Amino acid sequence: MFQNLSERLESAFKNIKGQGRITDLNIANTVKDIRRALVDADVNYKIAKEFTDKVKEKAIGAKVLLAVNPGQQMVKIVQDELTELMGGQESVFDTTGNPAIILIAGLQGSGKTTFSGKLAHYLKTKKGKSPLLVAGDVYRPAAIDQLEVLGNQIGVEVYSERENKNPVSIAQNAIKEAKSKNKNVIIIDTAGRLAVDEVMMKEVADVKLAVQPQEILFVVDSMTGQDAVNTAAAFNERLDFTGVVLTKLDGDTRGGAALSIKYTVNKPIKFSSSGEKMETLDVFYPERMAQRILGMGDIVSLVEKAQEQFDAAEAAKLEKKIRKNQFDFEDFKVQIQQIQKMGNLKDLMGMIPGVGKQIKDVEVNDDAFKGIEAMINSMTMEERRNPDIITPSRKQRIAKGSGKDLAELNQFIKQFDQMKSMMKMMNKMPMGKMPGMGLMGKR
Numbered sequence: 329m330f331q332n333l334s335e336r337l338e339s340a341f342k343n344i345k346g347q348g349r350i351t352d353l354n355i356a357n358t359v360k361d362i363r364r365a366l367v368d369a370d371v372n373y374k375i376a377k378e379f380t381d382k383v384k385e386k387a388i389g390a391k392v393l394l395a396v397n398p399g400q401q402m403v404k405i406v407q408d409e410l411t412e413l414m415g416g417q418e419s420v421f422d423t424t425g426n427p428a429i430i431l432i433a434g435l436q437g438s439g440k441t442t443f444s445g446k447l448a449h450y451l452k453t454k455k456g457k458s459p460l461l462v463a464g465d466v467y468r469p470a471a472i473d474q475l476e477v478l479g480n481q482i483g484v485e486v487y488s489e490r491e492n493k494n495p496v497s498i499a500q501n502a503i504k505e506a507k508s509k510n511k512n513v514i515i516i517d518t519a520g521r522l523a524v525d526e527v528m529m530k531e532v533a534d535v536k537l538a539v540q541p542q543e544i545l546f547v548v549d550s551m552t553g554q555d556a557v558n559t560a561a562a563f564n565e566r567l568d569f570t571g572v573v574l575t576k577l578d579g580d581t582r583g584g585a586a587l588s589i590k591y592t593v594n595k596p597i598k599f600s601s602s603g604e605k606m607e608t609l610d611v612f613y614p615e616r617m618a619q620r621i622l623g624m625g626d627i628v629s630l631v632e633k634a635q636e637q638f639d640a641a642e643a644a645k646l647e648k649k650i651r652k653n654q655f656d657f658e659d660f661k662v663q664i665q666q667i668q669k670m671g672n673l674k675d676l677m678g679m680i681p682g683v684g685k686q687i688k689d690v691e692v693n694d695d696a697f698k699g700i701e702a703m704i705n706s707m708t709m710e711e712r713r714n715p716d717i718i719t720p721s722r723k724q725r726i727a728k729g730s731g732k733d734l735a736e737l738n739q740f741i742k743q744f745d746q747m748k749s750m751m752k753m754m755n756k757m758p759m760g761k762m763p764g765m766g767l768m769g770k771r
């Protein structure tokens with residue numbers, strides 16, 4: 329994410345960090361580099377200029393010139409300003425009201441329907457809500473199907489009226505339905521519309537007027553850079569939305585949308601989303617995003633993701649097994665599944681400070697686990713629990729069943745054995761020193 333911008337900023341700082349003596353000129357040069365980096369990331373020139381003017385002013389005011397560590401001080405100033413630019417504080421997401429009504433709007437293909445599903449999943453699993461998804465896209469029958477598939481996947485009911493072409497009455501009926509079924513939040517997915525299409529803009533404005541949503545979220549594809557910002561302005565004028573959702577942050581986005589949108593419409597970014605898995609919705613924290621952009625990683629989010637997946641009781645059970653050297657293939661499979669639920673591997677690794685840029689060009693294959701899972705799946709439960717009983721003839725069968733060749737299976741079993749002997753060694757260390765254990769136990 330924002331790889332290029334991160335690198336450019338880093339090289340801007342490198343100059344000032346390497347200077348023995350800091351002068352006004354050094355600061356001016358660094359600031360100029362930062363501005364160029366922002367403009368190249370598709371941040372509007374005016375925003376970039378205002379941003380760097382502030383950084384410069386602060387740097388001079390903070391007497392970076394006299395500081396012991398001027399480079400670091402500059403980084404800190406830029407970090408604070410980036411945080412501010414993206415909204416400063418985490419914003420509130422209002423789900424009071426019974427039902428709370430959330431209206432989703434945005435351009436065609438921006439990710440509204442996918443986001444609606446993710447939001448429903450988030451509210452259900454993290455906020456203890458019982459959501460109802462509402463199919464308000466009356467133009468394409470396939471849109472209703474899509475929402476139903478997602479609803480099924482996450483166990484959330486979908487309200488639709490296939491014959492009704494009026495989104496206003498669908499939304500009103502959905503509220504009644506929610507009340508009768510004790511659903512306390514409804515999420516209305518709408519058809520994608522072009523800002524210039526007056527008829528369609530009026531339609532979503534009419535839905536707003538009729539149902540008075542607590543939250544109107546404008547969904548924007550972050551790959552679209554400054555265009556996204558212009559569209560946001562047009563939608564905001566018409567809908568006065570309450571917040572922005574940045575989608576497709578997993579893609580090769582330059583960062584312009586994330587950095588300019590709050591400034592332009594003065595509405596907070598509330599969520600960001602990456603990937604197509606229903607679990608990959610994140611509350612947007614400007615400070616953490618700024619840290620990620622500056623290549624500092626985002627260890628807080630990573631730990632949170634891990635904690636969400638690692639059940640404390642499960643972790644304790646696992647720890648016991650590792651201690652007794654009883655870790656088996658079945659346990660391994662469970663671990664793999666938990667990691668996969670956390671999201672895309674490369675994104676996860678990017679959250680580790682310093683790792684992001686090192687894996688920039690490395691293909692991190694999410695399917696790597698698939699082969700391993702297939703091999704474990706081809707084992708009988710007895711074999712998974714007692715890896716020692718896997719004889720050569722059993723290996724033949726397992727390899728065949730998983731579509732792998734024997735060499736791959738042997739390699740995997742060998743790696744598994746190595747891992748186990750590492751665990752055995754760690755067992756001899758005092759618990760506190762065992763890497764990872766602190767994280768798993770905490771909750």
Ligand SMILES: Nc1nc2c(ncn2[C@@H]2O[C@H](COP(=O)(O)OP(=O)(O)OP(=O)(O)O)[C@@H](O)[C@H]2O)c(=O)[nH]1
Nearest residue numbers: 435436437438439440441442520575576601602603
């Ligand atoms: N990589 C990636 N793809 C996404 C993300 N969100 C959505 N998509 C994909 O983008 C495409 C469009 O997503 P939808 O959710 O259907 O978008 P929409 O805004 O509802 O589209 P319309 O209803 O046609 O206006 C689909 O192929 C999604 O799978 C994301 O965060 N990352």
Ligand SMILES: [Mg+2]
Nearest residue numbers: 440441465471
């Ligand atoms: Mg849609």
